[in-house]
Amino acid sequence: MTSAKTSLLTGRPLDGRVAVVTGASSGMGAATARRLAELGAAVAVVARRKEKLDALAADIASTRGRVLVLPVDVTDRVAVRTAADQVAAELGPADLVFNNAGVQLISAIDELKVDDWQRQIDLNVTGVMNVIAAFLPHLTAAADRGAAADLINMSSIAATRILEKYSIYSGTKAYISHLTRLIRIELGRKNVRVSAIEPGMVDTELPDHVTDPDASALMSGLLHDIECLRDTDVAETVAFITALPRHVNISELTILPTAQPI
Template sequence: MSAALLTGTPLTGRVAVVSGASSGMGAVTAQRLAELGATVIVLARRKDKLDGVVKTIEAAGGTALALAVDVTDRAAVQSAADQVAARFGKADLVFNNAGVQLISGIEELKVDDWQRQIDLNISGLMNVIAAFLPHLTDSAAQGKPADLINTSSIAATRILAKFSIYSGTKAYISHLTRLLRVELGPKMVRVATIEPGMVDTELPDHVTDPDASQLMADLIHDIDCLQSADIAETVAFMAAVPRHVNLTEITMYATRDPRGLAARRRGPRLRPRGRPQRGQLHRLGQARPDQGTRRGGRADDRVRPLQRLVAQQLVELRRLPHVRHRLREDHRQARL
């Protein structure tokens, strides 16, 4: 089934820059933006791959330019921005998509992998913002749409073993985007982030950790993963809505995996293994074993005893003199 929802050429007149455009989400998004009327500039290190993307766009009647750029090189990115302005005018749509995923346990101390992710996922992203932000603010000042769309991940908010550095870089991107919107929204520059779950691209090929590789292989096998075309259509839609509308955070999961990658991770068991000792459940505020809920009962039946335990502890805390005094002080300050 085709992911295409938009019709016509709603992006005619737009000048779009796509980083990380040599393959996967970047390449497919560049092609889709061009199909919808935008002039597209593709950035990445692999010039041969970029040339292939441009050839595909031009064969379909679009306009595109390939610029071989390492986004971790600030001067090179600035030079690319100058070339875009000289040839097509200021960019008004930036899909800030370059990134790398290198998974390892923190105690493995793969500091080179840590640094590579920080350099590309954070510094590279910031270099693109620094070079093209003046383009976006100028476009917005002229009454044109202006979009900065950053690629993050569900890993920004999911707690995943061995994803520490990658998840940290993506959390940075997601929160940075929220902060930038506060500053740039009043200038009519739309700032957004897209946070995909598992996408069937070459990104997992960079993963060498066997646990993470197995996790991703299982996902690809078990569920109908997101495709690059799904991301491309979403980015295009975010850029095509009316100028006063800013779709700020789009989180995408495969339908059969609604909790994203975290759904496949087996966390620690919450229940102790083996049969509870006599009185254990009672001490937790639950019914005694001979009165307890059968295993597999409703979730509410298992949660309510914990709620009672917390309420009981709060009652005990309020009886402590220093806590009573603090509560009175807080109440008095609230009344003032």
């Protein structure tokens, strides 16, 4: 839970809004779902691990938050479209989408770990596009009726940093960052705010997926040497972006631990 010490927002500035959070079973997704609910939004939590979503939903419901559990693999386009229909039917059309699901698998390019390459492309690129396709009609409808509408895509500083062995992961995140810049031109005219968040080192389970020894050493060194971002820091950033007045769009935001050198 976000502490009063780090909280930028008070009250319920997101009352009446309907949020969708993908990758919600842990880390930044779970923390963001909790924070948006705390600020008044009804929240649909989306991920593959139903047992973790159920635990998150119980946590949110215990503070009188309104939550919908959707155990969905975002790489399945039909399933994501069905989930969008469920959100509309049970909570109302979404006006806030945190497109957060992703995976990080690091290896040297000449190791030819093509299954890992494909998994990252499927989730980090195709999954993101499936969510946009399913929920964009919700967002444009919200904007048409004069409400705030937010699409926030989770990228990474890896989108712009040159990090050895991160080629496929970095490529997927570079796609997300540039996609966000491009679609903002179209959707901004429709009063849909589009944002990319590019965090540095966050203390979540994502590094647990990394098996490459050099990348693991880099991450464990950072975790040991500096105070890394917490998932609640990212959650607070999402909350801040979405609570701004409708005419204000933070289109791209890099958030780093103060002491992170790269």
